Amino acid sequence: MTTKLKVVVIGGGSSYTPELIEGFIKRYEEFPIEELYLVDIEPGHEKLETVGALAKRMIEKANLPIDVHLTLDRREAIKNAAFVTTQIRVGMLDARSRDEKIPLKYGLLGQETTGAGGFAKALRTIPVILDICHDIEELSPHAFLLNFTNPAGIVTEAVTKYTKVKTIGLCNLPIGTKMSIAKMMDVDVSKVDIEMVGINHLNWTTKVWIEGKEITSEVLDIMSGAKGVTVKNIPDIEWDPEFIQSVGMIPCSYLRYYYMKDKMIEKQLQDFETKGTRADEVRKVEEELFKLYKNPNLNSKPIQLEKRGGAYYSEAAVQLMTSIYNNKKDIQIVNVKNNGLISCLPDDVSVEVNCVIDSEGPTPLQLKTTLPPHIRGLLQIVKAYEELTVEAAVHGDIQAGLQALTIHPLVGSAELAKKIFKDILDKNKEYLPQFNKSNDNNGGIK
Template sequence: MKKGLKVCVIGGGSSYTPELIEGFIIRHAELPVEELYLVDIEAGKEKLEIVGALAKRMLEKAGVPTKITLTLDRREAIKDADFVITQIRVGLLEARARDEHIPLRYNCIGQETTGAGGFAKAIRTIPVVLDICKDIEELAPNAFLLNFTNPAGILTEAVLTHTNVKTIGLCNIPIGTKMQVAKLFDTEVSDVFIEMVGINHLNWTTKIIVQGKDITSEVLSKASDAKGLTMKNVPDFGWDDDFLQSLGSLPCAYHRYFYMKEEMLAEQLESLNTTGTRANVVQQVETELFELYKDENLAMKPPQLQERGGAYYSEAALDLISSIYNNKRDIQTVNVMNNGVISCLPDHVAVEVNCVIDAQGAHPLHVSEELPPQVKGLLQVVKAYETLTVEAGVTGNYQASIHALTIHPLVGSATLAKKIVDDILAENKEYLPQF
């Protein structure tokens, strides 16, 4: 009989936590979590208590005997954990609002995971995640760190290259894509197999198989007209049919920032003067969610959580934990070290690819075909930006920061890069000890 699990969720006061709790409830038979620690920082204490109380009510209603502990003591939460999940936002939503506003001053896209906004979030978050890793190395050396914090690929690369922690980066886009394809073809998700190649928030679905039949070109034909092939936080602009067919693969939602830069920037500038940026919208959604969570009669995940943008977050996280715990050897798309899987990228960088998941972790599968130049070119440039961002985030290297944004397609100018980096450093000073 396997021992019961200890799971530690860092950023436990997040509005996403009820999604995770629901997943633990559904899978309790295959994933007997004995202890669940929700940990947060002093600034998140009130939210932690509200979410924690809801989590306890959910477990009690479901009759699941998992013991929940709420704590601000990260070391206590990590000690002897089997899995550590990170879902943190350094600087809270106020920092996200700055990440989105600063680039827009210079007519550049402001987005929390890519471009200048993603860079700002990464350099704020890398020191905190590496600090968490020191605790894991000391107090739970056998634990798996599952990182859900954005930008997930950059943070995974920082952990893989600067610590000894067993880490896997996770995103809800791969599982979301499977769900969208299943809906498009009116079939079960279990009937859908996809091959994804790339890096986090810049991956291409190169192969789509439904019930054993390769329907990639059919999906590409449908995708140009189909609504819903996006995430809550990315506007649903349709793809051009000729463009998709010539690309030969299905781009992820975030590709719109690269392939439809002008339209996306125009939409952001318009929103800036009306509803505000996505951070302003999320702040409103969060306020409403936490009011709901306070209701002592609520003992389930409220449907309004879908508006937050984290659809299928729980499935992605719990699929991964269950496959490791139960040594399932199934295939999932996660962030791991490249080690030659994508031949046009260096070995030591993080990539997002199909992996076999077993008790030892994630083992990447080789990509079935060489990537065409239209994919390879963008992938190499953005990966170079990510590697420079890791260097900046770890060492506080000012030159690496400027070069990172100079080569990023959403900035692409040394003059703009310097101005944006200077603003980011000035407005995030308290979160950037490495600089």
């Protein structure tokens, strides 16, 4: 650790940042930040100033001695940091909108973290994250990188494979799952423990305990035909009772895209006709939020931020930093290198599992569950897609990208994969220089 506790937020102009500031304020006694750097790029300068001013007002209201810096100089910020968090969106909401619309054009699901949309986002994001990692390796080699940027699991895998940075992938879904189960069972969340197994946005809660008593089957019974165990950006379509019982585990909300593909696509196409894509909704929410943020009298996180879809983000991020800083040895669910934990997956891929968190970072816990064939099969194919996506993003590998899209269950056709890949490359030229090796307009796809 550095002499001063310095935390860097890359993507500091994000509308999520007040959520994070609230978390730092709440946990200040355990995690006494002295220097907080909010970093952004020139196109996000105005948002950075707006969010940064609100952050300063929140900290002043809490009467805490946290020195907040706003900067476009990433290297200055990273130097001697203890923790670096990333919450970036390469291409901003315009790119997200394209990611969602391109698959819809072909009657496929358009979503920003999985399927063809998640693939496009990964191609843009991984090179930028690796560039940030090179700065960390040079300027702050002992720092922990906490990546909240989606697709979090694929980004984490790229960092573990191609850098020496101590990285942990972070998602609010595990904490959200615990919160949902606590609400369902009418108990305080502190009494709930879960085992979650899988990869980011493709995982299953295999065990649920309340005060040490296993209640997994009770939760499955309640979930059968129920709504309410989902996140804000995923349509809350009821699970089929017989199907949920056959799974034998609690699927994360993103698994609706796989298990109820036709219904989810139908719902998304209906929504697209009436209110546009999720990116269009988020744009409206962000416009409202930034109007609020500009109010010089606002000095707390506005409740409207809950519409943004990042509930419990600060809880997940700040809890993780606090546990590392204090060597807590508590259990959290994060994205880490597999290293043989899930035997049906390669050792060097990222997985999302229960880990003990101490001053050295996360150590995965031995699984209490053997994965049955129906879980193992889906997990292996989507992980293979992720492995190929990393190679495509890092090396500008057209063949790897084409195979990644073809085998993904939400694409599943070589003909469609080729058309979609062409569109992705064409619409994202300025963000995909790794594919500019070919002279033709589509980066090598004819």
